Amino acid sequence: MNFSQIEAFCRVADSGSVSEAARQLECNRTKLSMAIKSLEKELGIELFVRTGNHLSLSEAGKAIYKDCDSMLVTAARIKQTCLQVSGEFNAxxxxxxxxxxxxxxxxxxxxxxxxxxxxxxxxxxxxxxxxxxxxxxxxxxxxxxxxxxxxxxxxxxxxxxxxKIRMMSVCKANHPLAKKRRVTDEDLLNAMQASMAYLNEKDNPELQPFSRQYIGFSSFDIMLNTILQEDAWGVLPEPLIRHFLRKEELAVIRHTYGLTQExxxxxxxxxxxxxxxxxxxxxxxxxxxxxx
Missing domain, CATH: 3.40.190.10 (Periplasmic binding protein-like II)
Structure with missing residues (x-):
């Protein structure tokens, strides 16, 4: 058993695909498959359940995954310590x-x-x-x-x-939402939202758009410009918008989650x-x- 085999096992387990793991590790797909088969042969167990092109951990694979991942973390820590001692750390x-x-x-x-x-x-x-x-x-x-x-x-x-950063649901000061004494979920659902967009393949409920109609950006600053120029609302960090709130160009939406902290x-x-x-x-x- 060697670290190349363990790394191959963990990355395939994370991605569910030999091809994707090979892309992440920048190595040959065949080499990666051989490393996993060699590890399975040495351990005498099947580590994955194969369904078409997708791989999922077998019960044995699930049992050893955490220990294998911990071994990789420890190896990375050892390498970093050696680089630091040798003076090559983070040039x-x-x-x-x-x-x-x-x-x-x-x-x-x-x-x-x-x-x-x-x-x-x-x-x-x-x-x-x-x-x-x-x-x-x-x-x-x-x-x-x-x-x-x-x-x-x-x-x-x-x-x-x-x-802590306060996150504020805001819109332009003259937006219809700003004039309501109490904004309901339905009001937000029916209003255009400038939302956060991201490439990470993991679904994150907190970043999912709330409105039925939305446009997503990867930048808070572009979200801010869209809210100022269009009839849209969105959730923005206070440090970025305090100036616009003081000038009354933006208004905080009176909704249950109008103010949150992250x-x-x-x-x-x-x-x-x-x-x-x-x-x-x-x-x-x-x-x-x-x-x-």
């Missing part, structure tokens, strides 16, 4: 973020990061809130920052809450050692949210 860092916090704040923090940690290169990419966990889980970014809609019990991820989190893979630059960044964001 380049990829950071995913949503736009729930103002762009000016991120621009300021990114410049300070660059000056404070000149030996490290930073790549900061914008992504939908619903995709952040998946980006970290699949190794596309090292760390992610944003509104956490998906807090799940995943041994591969660490969620570090940095503060955690703003930093996400990283289990076993990843937090880089000093990320520690500095999380402190600055925590201060901003506390003062806000």
């Amino acid at each position: 380049e860092i990829w950071i995913g973020r949503d736009d729930s916090l103002p762009g000016d704040l991120w621009q300021e923090l990114s410049h300070k990061l660059n000056n404070k940690f000149p030996a490290t290169s930073f790549n900061i990419v914008l992504a939908s809130s619903g995709d952040l966990a998946n980006l970290v889980e699949t190794g596309q970014v090292d760390y992610a920052f944003g509104v956490d809609y998906e807090r799940i019990d995943d041994p591969r991820l660490i969620y570090q809450p940095l503060g 955690d703003y989190c930093m996400l990283m893979a289990t076993g990843m050692t937090e880089h000093p630059a990320i520690e500095w960044l999380t402190d600055k964001i925590n201060d901003f949210l506390f003062d806000f």
Whole structure:
């Protein structure tokens, strides 16, 4: 039994498909199938139930999956520790973020990061809130920052809450919804919604559109522009819209869920050692949210 076989087993179990697992691991499909068959032969059990092109875990596969996944997490932690000791730790860092916090704040923090940690290169990419966990889980970014809609019990991820963000259901100040003393579910169902769109294949009820008619975006900022320009409503983070609320260009919808709170989190893979630059960044964001 080797780590290549265990990784092949876990990734196929996660995706339910040899082809998809091969794509994620960037390896040959035949090689992946052979690794699983070799593992099954060594263990003397079938790990998957095959139905057409779909694979699901057998009872034996379910029994060993958690231990196998934990072995991969431990191996990743060992590799990260060795890289850190050898001085090669995170010479380049990829950071995913949503736009729930103002762009000016991120621009300021990114410049300070660059000056404070000149030996490290930073790549900061914008992504939908619903995709952040998946980006970290699949190794596309090292760390992610944003509104956490998906807090799940995943041994591969660490969620570090940095503060609370108020999420507000809003519309233009002259929108019919803004004039109602009490907005019902039916009122919202019949009004155009600007909603959050994401690519992550996991269904997330909190990000599903509420209205019958909607248009989805991966950016809060584009949602905001749509709400300001069209007869639409949507749920937006307070740091992004406080200016428009004060100018009375936006109004909070008087609905049961007009105001909610979500955690703003930093996400990283289990076993990843937090880089000093990320520690500095999380402190600055925590201060901003506390003062806000």
